[in-house]
Amino acid sequence: MSKQPSQTIGTDESTRSSNSLLSVSDLCTYFQTDEGVVKAVDGVSFDVQSGETVAIVGESGSGKTVTSESITRLFKSPPGFIPEGSIEFDGEEVNDMTVEELRTLRGGRVSHIFQNPQGALNPVYTIGWQLREAIELHQEVTKKEANEKAIELLTQVGIPEASARLGDYPHQLSGGMKQRVMIAIALACEPDLLIADEPTTALDVTIQAQILKLLKSLQEERDMAILFITHDLGVVAEVADRVVVMYAGKVMERGPVMEIFETPSHPYTRALLECLPSKGNLGGIPGSLPSPIDPPDGCRFASRCVFAQDECLEGPQPPAYEAGTADHVVSCIHYEPGGNPDIVLKSDATVSALDVDQMGVGGENR
Numbered sequence: 063m064s065k066q067p068s069q070t071i072g073t074d075e076s077t078r079s080s081n082s083l084l085s086v087s088d089l090c091t092y093f094q095t096d097e098g099v100v101k102a103v104d105g106v107s108f109d110v111q112s113g114e115t116v117a118i119v120g121e122s123g124s125g126k127t128v129t130s131e132s133i134t135r136l137f138k139s140p141p142g143f144i145p146e147g148s149i150e151f152d153g154e155e156v157n158d159m160t161v162e163e164l165r166t167l168r169g170g171r172v173s174h175i176f177q178n179p180q181g182a183l184n185p186v187y188t189i190g191w192q193l194r195e196a197i198e199l200h201q202e203v204t205k206k207e208a209n210e211k212a213i214e215l216l217t218q219v220g221i222p223e224a225s226a227r228l229g230d231y232p233h234q235l236s237g238g239m240k241q242r243v244m245i246a247i248a249l250a251c252e253p254d255l256l257i258a259d260e261p262t263t264a265l266d267v268t269i270q271a272q273i274l275k276l277l278k279s280l281q282e283e284r285d286m287a288i289l290f291i292t293h294d295l296g297v298v299a300e301v302a303d304r305v306v307v308m309y310a311g312k313v314m315e316r317g318p319v320m321e322i323f324e325t326p327s328h329p330y331t332r333a334l335l336e337c338l339p340s341k342g343n344l345g346g347i348p349g350s351l352p353s354p355i356d357p358p359d360g361c362r363f364a365s366r367c368v369f370a371q372d373e374c375l376e377g378p379q380p381p382a383y384e385a386g387t388a389d390h391v392v393s394c395i396h397y398e399p400g401g402n403p404d405i406v407l408k409s410d411a412t413v414s415a416l417d418v419d420q421m422g423v424g425g426e427n428r
């Protein structure tokens with residue numbers, strides 16, 4: 063769609079900065095399928111500032127990956143398309159970019175790392191070859207310089223005896239090492255924004271912690287922003303400055319990480335936190351996501367929400383209401399001006415009440 067001044071888009075622009083590195087406004091990304099139009103992302107807004115980490119969190123299917131892939135148009139199109147919304151990267155509208163400009167953006171100022179390094183590394187080339195390719199794509203360097211830079215990058219991502227590993231093929235490396243190589247390749251272009259989609263999910267816990275630490279230290283060295291996609295709130299607490307909580311293609315809550323953990327305000331965020339392993343609620347939030355093809359009226363979370371009222375089932379998703387600070391917004395009617403947020407904030411019930419309801423007290427499912 064055509065470029066519009068971002069101030070006029072969305073309902074919560076006053077809370078968002080216009081000179082962000084990345085500014086996503088009312089983004090919709092849909093997929094044409096035989097069953098109908100899948101509304102994977104359905105009006106999502108958030109910003110990423112230079113050098114900060116923003117985490118997008120939410121259950122499987124909530125639209126995190128599609129959101130992140132929309133930023134550089136990585137999703138397959140068709141069937142995917144963006145019927146409305148704006149994605150501004152450093153003041154430029156990505157939706158207006160040509161194929162050539164998008165290619166320059168991807169693996170240029172924005173680079174991606176994914177959950178599965180296996181699929182992203184080419185099995186028939188050595189890691190040295192793949193790194194040199196990435197380096198030569200973005201920098202005017204001689205073969206020797208590319209080689210030196212490759213060694214430097216591998217060393218930076220914590221691969222020991224880097225020069226001896228250049229000749230290795232991906233299958234010769236462990237999962238953690240492969241992910242380090244992927245990170246080195248993603249860093250070769252010296253991105254301003256690194257998009258990391260569940261980069262540690264496939265790794266065991268110790269390696270996971272090492273990779274998170276590595277990303278943090280690389281970010282500090284390079285003043286690079288990170289958009290971190292995860293369904294793991296524990297990881298969010300580790301890495302994020304700010305958090306976007308997504309559910310069924312919508313943003314339920316957005317705010318600084320401290321506020322999200324200290325004053326989780328949307329019933330969905332509270333339910334997610336209640337399901338952290340440390341809380342002992344291992345069953346997850348009862349119920350399932352609504353159909354992305356024919357989403358219900360009202361709040362998308364209403365059917366699973368312990369605080370839902372009749373009006374939650376009508377009209378559009380509630381706008382982003384301020385919860386405490388301007389930078390902390392919640393899409394829930396209990397936070398509308400004149401509403402009573404204490405219904406949510408002061409209640410002990412999150413998932414448990416519904417849990418008992420649905421399972422039956424002492425029911426066979428327990």
Ligand SMILES: Nc1ncnc2c1ncn2[C@@H]1O[C@H](COP(=O)(O)OP(=O)(O)OP(=O)(O)O)[C@@H](O)[C@H]1O
Binds near residue numbers: 102126
């Ligand atoms: N190519 C596609 N065609 C049709 N539907 C799609 C396509 N890609 C994604 N979707 C749908 O879009 C919705 C959001 O998917 P997405 O992968 O973004 O979720 P996610 O939050 O990343 O989940 P996960 O945590 O499992 O990775 C899902 O309902 C998914 O089935």
Ligand code: NI
Binds near residue numbers: 126127128259
């Ligand atoms: Ni995903």
